[in-house]
Amino acid sequence: MTKKTMKHKSLCIAEWQSFGVEDICEVLRNCQSTKTNEDLKNQAQKIFNELIEFAHAEGNHIFLKFAGKKLKAQNYVGLIQAKSGFCVEILPKTFRTAKKNEGFKIQNCTCKKTQDTTKQPQNMESNPPKCKVCEAKALLLKMLQSLKDSPFKQSHFAHLKLTKMPLLEIFILMFLQELEKLVKKGLKSDYIVCEENRNFLKGKLLFHQNLKLNFAHRERFFTSSDEFSVNIAPNRIIKSTLELLNTQNLSTNTSAKLMQMRFIFLDIPPSQSIDKDLSKCQNLGYFRNYKMILQWCEIFLKRKSFAPYQKDSKAYALLFDMNKLFESFVASEMKKWLCDMKLSYENKVFIEQIFRESKKDSYLKTQEKSKYLIVEGDKNRFLLNPDIVGYQKQTKETFFIADTKWKILSKEQQNYGVSQSDMYQIFAYLAKYQCNQGFLIYPKIEDCNDELENLELVFKPQLFTKAIAETNNIKPQVMLCFFSL
Numbered sequence: 001m002t003k004k005t006m007k008h009k010s011l012c013i014a015e016w017q018s019f020g021v022e023d024i025c026e027v028l029r030n031c032q033s034t035k036t037n038e039d040l041k042n043q044a045q046k047i048f049n050e051l052i053e054f055a056h057a058e059g060n061h062i063f064l065k066f067a068g069k070k071l072k073a074q075n076y077v078g079l080i081q082a083k084s085g086f087c088v089e090i091l092p093k094t095f096r097t098a099k100k101n102e103g104f105k106i107q108n109c110t111c112k113k114t115q116d117t118t119k120q121p122q123n124m125e126s127n128p129p130k131c132k133v134c135e136a137k138a139l140l141l142k143m144l145q146s147l148k149d150s151p152f153k154q155s156h157f158a159h160l161k162l163t164k165m166p167l168l169e170i171f172i173l174m175f176l177q178e179l180e181k182l183v184k185k186g187l188k189s190d191y192i193v194c195e196e197n198r199n200f201l202k203g204k205l206l207f208h209q210n211l212k213l214n215f216a217h218r219e220r221f222f223t224s225s226d227e228f229s230v231n232i233a234p235n236r237i238i239k240s241t242l243e244l245l246n247t248q249n250l251s252t253n254t255s256a257k258l259m260q261m262r263f264i265f266l267d268i269p270p271s272q273s274i275d276k277d278l279s280k281c282q283n284l285g286y287f288r289n290y291k292m293i294l295q296w297c298e299i300f301l302k303r304k305s306f307a308p309y310q311k312d313s314k315a316y317a318l319l320f321d322m323n324k325l326f327e328s329f330v331a332s333e334m335k336k337w338l339c340d341m342k343l344s345y346e347n348k349v350f351i352e353q354i355f356r357e358s359k360k361d362s363y364l365k366t367q368e369k370s371k372y373l374i375v376e377g378d379k380n381r382f383l384l385n386p387d388i389v390g391y392q393k394q395t396k397e398t399f400f401i402a403d404t405k406w407k408i409l410s411k412e413q414q415n416y417g418v419s420q421s422d423m424y425q426i427f428a429y430l431a432k433y434q435c436n437q438g439f440l441i442y443p444k445i446e447d448c449n450d451e452l453e454n455l456e457l458v459f460k461p462q463l464f465t466k467a468i469a470e471t472n473n474i475k476p477q478v479m480l481c482f483f484s485l
Contacts, residue, residue, distance in 0.1 A: 009086045010166045012133045013073055014093040015322060017103030020070040021048045024086065043084075050082040054315035063319055073103075075406065077140055078319040079167045085249060089167050091136035092143075092322060094445055094485065096408055104133055134163040139485055141170070143325040146332035151178060151295040169254055171318070172245055175296040176257045179238065182293050183264055187230055194227040233280040234290045236271040241297045243270050274301050326406040327387045330441055330483055331366045334388065338362065346444070346484040354400055354439060354481075355390065362399075365389045371432050386429045401429045402439040409442055409480075418480065430476045437477065444482035 011027050013019055025044035032040065051071055055064035064080070065072045073090045081087045093103060141163070144152040155174040162170050197213055201221045210222040242262050250258065271277045281287065281294055303318055336343055337351045338359055355362055368389045372380035388402040403426055409417040418440065426438045 010089050011087070012089045012091060012104055012137075014091055014095075014103030014136065015073055015075050015077060016093060017090075018068075018070040018072040019088075021045050024048055027086075047082050047084055047086045050084060050086075050315065051080065051088065054080060054082070054317070063317070075322045076319040077322050077325070079317065080319070081168065081316040083315065087166060087168060089137075090319070091133065092139050092325075093408070094136055094139060094443070095132065096410070096445065104136075137163045137167065140167075140325075143329045144320070146329045147325075148328065149295075151175075151292050151299070154178070154292055165251070168248065168318075169250055171299070172248070172250065172258070173254060175241070175245070175293075175300070176254070176261060178293050178296055179261055180257075182289055183261070185289055187235060187264075188232065188287055188290070189230045190232045191227065191229075194229075195222070195224045197222045230268055233271070233277040234287055234294060235265065235268045237274065237277050237281065237294060237297045237301070239265045239268045240270040240274065241300050244300055322406045323404070326443060327366075327404040329485075330402070330404050331364065331388050333483075334364055338364065344484055350481065350483065354402070354437075356399070361393050363391050363393055365391065373428060373432060384429060384432055386433075389433070398433045398435040400437040400439065401426065401433060401435050402441055403429075404441045404483075407442055408445050416480075423478065426478050427476070430478070435476070437479075439479050439481050441481050441483050444484045 009027060009031050011019060011023060021041070021044045024047050025040050028035070028040050028044055035043075048071070051064065052066055054060055055066050055071060062074055063076045065074065073088075077090045077092055079087055079089050091104075097103065141152075144150070145155065147153055151174070155177065162173070165173075195209075198221050199219065202223055204224045205221060210220075213222050214220045242258065242265060245258060246262065278294070278298065281290065299318065303316070333343060333347050334351055334354075337348060337355075340359075343351070366388055368386050369383060371384045373382035373384055375381065386401045387404050389398055390400040390402075391397065392399055403422065405419075405422060407417060422440060426440060430436070430438045
């Protein structure tokens with residue numbers, strides 16, 4: 001039986017934005033115009049209570065906070081789906097507002113409704129979205145593609161029309177796209193032990209079970225044999241994922257693709273133990289074709305993201321730390337430049353100014369963890385963890401250290417909004433790594449950073465290590481930079 005598709009009930013908000021029952025009610029009103037206002041308010045209150053329950057769960061305050069009869073998003077982006085199916089999409093905040101808890105002035109995308117994504121898709125780079133919501137969603141998808149060892153990195157959905165779809169459905173489409181690739185290559189089979197009561201002798205006779213079950217039926221044999229079957233751990237994991245996704249309200253086109261994949265996996269049972277089957281998959285080295293699709297399965301089945309929230313919560317969530325996403329994006333763009341890959345003109349110029357040295361003589365390390373701030377006896381204390389470190393290949397010397405900060409700076413704020421602890425931290429890195437050049441990299445936001453562009457935000461303290469003083473005449477300096485999104 002074909003599952004009936006419904007209008008998507010999604011509320012789009014920005015980081016740090018507050019929302020309440022009335023905002024949810026407005027979304028429901030647009031989706032269910034036939035219901036009375038009283039019914040809509042009751043339904044909205046029920047959804048809001050479900051989200052409050054999620055926010056109050058242990059550890060979930062870093063995603064949603066309840067205050068003043070409203071819920072406020074934090075700096076995690078992605079989606080939170082209440083058990084009733086209503087979805088809150090939290091998107092990157094790429095604009096300035098008068099108050100921190102303000103965000104999008106609309107409940108959802110104002111662009112033309114989603115069309116068939118199979119017909120002449122447009123590219124986001126050549127035809128960027130104009131709507132603030134779609135713009136933020138496009139940025140989130142672009143940043144997700146920079147994540148190392150994630151299935152997002154291999155996805156090629158740069159279609160403008162996808163930004164008008166709910167985030168969860170976009171992720172499902174990416175999963176189905178990867179699954180189609182696997183199916184075309186062919187599903188793997190393997191030998192599995194099959195114990196069965198047969199009318200003929202096949203394999204090894206299990207005497208104890210045979211005596212117990214077939215004492216009065218000498219014509220039967222309880223045997224154990226090796227069968228070549230598709231009923232293996234990776235395929236069971238995929239089947240479980242397909243069954244989970246089938247519970248979602250999806251568009252007609254996505255539902256059709258999902259149904260097609262479910263038909264292909266019809267004879268494969270779902271996993272009875274997700275963790276056990278996933279551990280089996282790690283030992284199957286010859287199943288390399290399954291690596292990407294199993295990562296997608298983990299995202300859906302185990303909500304595997306940058307979010308350490310309680311998985312037994314009644315809400316379904318896929319959340320990512322914006323600080324880590326921005327760090328990953330900047331590092332990815334720098335690595336693209338080193339590999340002569342296509343970049344925006346602004347970022348290309350910016351990266352060239354940072355490196356100075358020839359591409360051939362440089363390499364990067366991210367999340368460097370080789371040095372400690374102090375030593376107590378024979379024990380190291382306070383591990384240093386700079387975001388990005390640039391090295392010279394021949395000398396192995398550090399020639400720049402960069403820390404990324406997902407924060408909108410402003411001339412009106414004290415010290416432009418730059419954290420004092422961030423300044424202390426970057427200088428600690430420079431001192432320990434004996435490096436002269438440090439960068440604090442912030443996002444370049446339209447209409448927000450223009451006032452800071454022409455300011456010379458360069459800090460030149462006195463030399464703080466003898467080693468630097470003896471080897472260089474250049475004073476250590478930290479520059480505040482803005483990275484184009």
